[in-house]
Amino acid sequence: MSFAFTPERKRLFKELVKRYPDKRSVTLPALHLAQEQEGYLGRETIEALARMLGSAPSTLMDTVSFYTMFTTRPRGKYLLQVCQTLACSLAGADQVVDHISKRHQIKVGETTPDGKFTLLKVECLGSCGTAPVVQINDDYYERLTLDKVDRILDKLA
């Protein structure tokens, strides 16, 4: 399975390349573009990006593996990122994680067999005033209770 940007993303990529004196400077934005499109950064995707950026797959992998926001494996349709930093932790983030974990029979980092949910613990989401918080794809769900978690997940399921 080879990788290519969709025409719209290709245009964006070309636009980005123009901004910098060195193609490799576009590494991070290009990785984001590719991950948004594919859902994850597979081997072929990284190889193709390396060719586009005049870099080596190993150098890109260096970057990809460093940042937690990049993934090299497919994730579920909904990415559940539960904040585990101090405020959320004090407000019961651990119970939220345990609850989701039990409810869907997945451990942290795993994806449900139907490919719906992936559960992750993440560092501070910057919404301490509304702890505990879970980020599901691009949306925040705040002031969580276990009931609320159930309602949210029922709606998504």
Place this chain on the structure above:
Amino acid sequence: MPLLKIDDQTFEVPKGARVLDEALKAGIEIPHYCYHPALSVVGSCRMCAVEIDGIPKLQTSCSTLVGELPPEKKFEGQYDMVVHTRSDKVVAARKSALEFLLLNHPLDCPVCDQAGECLLQDYSFKYGHAHSRFIEEKRVRPGEDLGSGVVINQNRCIMCTRCVRFTREITGTHELFVENRGNDNRIAVFDGHPLDNPLAGNVADICPVGALLLKDYMHTTRVWLLSHTPSTCTECTTGCSITVDGAKDRIYRIISRENAQANGHFICDYGRYAFHQYEDDVLTTPQLKDGAEWTEISWEEAYQQVVDRIGEYGGQQAVRALASPTFPNESNYLLGQLMNQLTDKKSIALLPVKQQEDQVFPMGFRISGDKGGNHRGARDVIHNLAAGTQSFHKGDLGVLIVLDGDGRGEITESIERLFAAAPFTVVLASNRSDITRLADLVLPVAGPFEREGTVTNDQGLVQWLQPAVQLKGQARPDWQVVAELSQALIGEGAMYTCAGDVTWKINQTIEAYSQITRFKIGKFGQFVESAA
């Protein structure tokens, strides 16, 4: 020029000089792991931290350059930088840096190949604690095969990234990278892109610990049992300086020997593993072909054979010879002298050797495509060298004397024709090769790592070949066999008692080599005078 003071020594150094380099040059030891003179500086191991006057915190000496201060700001009125490498603060810093590096290190020195030449081991002994304060479980990960005969023991790795920088900067092949971050850091190759370049073996050499290992050498011996012989690689005309690590009659490994005039810091894998080519089919006695069989004969009988056959086939004027671009100057020179006395024609030519494309790497390392390592030397020291073997067929073609090409000799059409036409062929060789198969008499001589003498690389650098292992069986040094042949044929040659005698004779008779002496060659070689 800035004045640098390190401990109690003072140096005048150029602006921009590296503190670590200057200290090492002066013999002041500053422990370091990630710094390598051929690679970019990352300052990640923290071992080389030193105290510098006027700077409150310790600085890594690998990344600190010396500048010039205005006169009124100089330390003690004269120094531009004052460095302390042995203060309590520095020693304490080394101790803690080492403690961190050793957090997950297995300390399995008794089974580690690096033990004995491991800086982690040395400095742990010097600065380390006898007991670890780390009570958590150590991170344990399986070893992996990275490709090109290199394996990694992830547990021993201290993440200096020398190997990663090597594949990025020296070979430009980018195979290795640092995967993940923090505690999960590890050296890895990208899925489906293993370590694959002809310089790959160097990563094991530059690894300061026992993490990167060569499969070829792993678990074969212990380094303190080896004798380290400085010598020269003759596998191509680059002529890299090498250290041959062997014991008695066996070579265990070949590693690079730093020489700014020849190869720099590295060697290629062809040269690194070349010694294996000479382990099989070693010739140990003179052998005479008797129909399809080979009969072992004594040296005296062998020389007598040559004398008799020359008498039988057209006398001395009909003798022809092929010198070898892989043999040292000494044997080639003596063969040239012999031929010029036996005949009054151009009676000696060079054996052709395999030619390939040059391989040049981004930082300038070159693997020459000319596999006749001493091509230039052989041309330099032989008078009346014939351009080819065409003229040998004019008139009588008698006995043919050949120096072997160490497995790289090429049997071209003209060579095949020459061997077929010559009624009797004598080949001096260390191992059976395509050439010895065509011979009538084979004389066993020293192999590439048993030879002594000089070789000249394609830049005109003359370096010394040092025998690293004992001669096998009845084999004799190559120069000695040619000298003994000369003695038998023209009564000249007995005056040479060692290879150095011949080197001196070359010095006396070949104009371009008038500056070449064993003493001047030393460890790093001496350039021949250019003709101009």
